[in-house]
Each structure stands twice: as structure tokens, then as C-alpha cells.
Amino acid sequence: xxxxxxxxxxxxxxxxxxxxxxxxxxxxxxxxxxxxxxxxxxxxxxxxxxxxxxxxxxxxxxxxxxxxxxxxxxxxxxxxxxxxxxxxxxxxxxxxxxxxxxxxxxxxxxxxxxxxxxxxxxxxxxxxxxxxxxxxxxxxxxxxxxxxxxxxxxxxxxxxxxxxxxxxxxxxxxxxxxxxxxxxxxxxxxxxxxxxx
Numbered sequence: 001x002x003x004x005x006x007x008x009x010x011x012x013x014x015x016x017x018x019x020x021x022x023x024x025x026x027x028x029x030x031x032x033x034x035x036x037x038x039x040x041x042x043x044x045x046x047x048x049x050x051x052x053x054x055x056x057x058x059x060x061x062x063x064x065x066x067x068x069x070x071x072x073x074x075x076x077x078x079x080x081x082x083x084x085x086x087x088x089x090x091x092x093x094x095x096x097x098x099x100x101x102x103x104x105x106x107x108x109x110x111x112x113x114x115x116x117x118x119x120x121x122x123x124x125x126x127x128x129x130x131x132x133x134x135x136x137x138x139x140x141x142x143x144x145x146x147x148x149x150x151x152x153x154x155x156x157x158x159x160x161x162x163x164x165x166x167x168x169x170x171x172x173x174x175x176x177x178x179x180x181x182x183x184x185x186x187x188x189x190x191x192x193x194x195x196x197x
Contacts, residue, residue: 001097002105002191003121007113008128009157010150011139013173013180017128018109020184027100031110034092035085048084053077065144072152086116105191114158114166126187127167129160130174 006021006028008014022028038045039062049067050057056067071077093108100106110118119125130138139150164170169190171183 004107005113005122005125006109011135012128014128021107028107029096124168126169127163
């Protein structure tokens with residue numbers, strides 16, 4: 001099995017690219033989706049999160065705006081949250097690998113792959129990238145997004161240029177979907193079993 005880390009800053013089109021890998025038959029582990037399950041209704045992290053950050057959970061799971069407000073701009077609080085979430089996500093990742101042990105290639109879709117040292121746990125890294133103006137337009141079109149919130153998110157992420165410099169592959173998403181899909185197919189071909197690290 002070869003492992004490919006998929007990452008990119010907010011608004012770069014990473015979810016679209018992840019879906020394209022899945023369309024090609026490559027199993028994709030979505031770290032964000034795992035977090036949503038763990039923090040959703042009946043999620044197994046709710047009690048620990050509520051204990052650490054009172055008033056941030058309810059019957060529908062984590063109140064994401066409330067939790068974001070509790071940790072944004074507070075590195076110590078953010079570290080406490082990560083200490084709750086990261087081990088549980090690692091368990092989900094291990095279960096995913098066990099479920100796909102016979103797959104020749106799997107993708108780990110992790111937004112903060114470089115920032116958390118996750119690039120050391122995969123064979124190769126692909127970074128999804130788009131021009132800054134397209135990125136901003138995409139992100140600011142999201143419900144509830146503001147310039148201030150975008151700035152806070154980007155402050156936690158490595159700059160796009162640094163990610164691209166560290167990547168084994170870069171998939172541009174500023175063009176059409178067919179062009180992006182062609183890049184995905186080329187990455188899959190390059191990740192064949194005979195290619196070594």
C-alpha cells in the first residue's frame with residue numbers, strides 16, 4: 001500500500017480533489033469528516049469537550065461557533081482541544097487503514113497535514129492550490145464567513161507557497177474541473193507500486 005497525504009489551505013479546492021480521487025477508486029480518509037462524526041450528535045468526544053469548554057456542546061453535538069470562539073486566539077485552549085481530538089482521529093485513521101489493507105493506494109485528506117507533522121506519516125504529499133484571488137472569493141462566499149474569520153484561519157495554516165515548495169505533487173484548481181481531474185489521474189499513475197521514496 002502507498003499512502004498519499006492530500007492537503008491545501010482553505011478554499012483551494014481540496015474537497016473537490018478528494019472526491020476526484022474517490023471517483024478513481026482510491027479510498028480517501030477525510031480527517032474533517034472524522035472530526036465531525038466524533039463531535040456530532042452522540043459523538044464520543046462530546047463529554048470531554050464539554051468538560052474542557054463548558055457550554056460548547058448540546059443535543060446536536062458540538063456548537064461549532066461556540067467552540068471556535070472558545071479557542072480562537074488562545075493557543076493554550078487550542079492545544080487542549082487538539083489533545084482531545086487528535087488521538088481519537090488517529091484511532092479512526094488506524095481503523096480506515098485496517099478496512100483498506102489490500103488497497104494499492106489510499107489518500108489521507110488532512111487540512112493541517114504539514115502543520116501537525118502528518119507529512120512524516122505518508123509516502124508522498126499532494127498540495128491543492130489556486131490563485132489567491134480565487135481562494136478568497138471561494139471562502140468569502142461561504143455562509144457566515146468574514147474577512148476576520150478568514151484571517152484567523154489563514155494564520156493557523158502555512159502559506160500556500162511554502163506548502164507547494166514542500167509538496168511532491170501540486171494540483172492546481174484555478175482552471176476547469178477536467179484539467180484538475182487530469183492532474184489527479186497523473187498523480188495516481190505516479191504513485192504506482194514500483195515508485196520508491
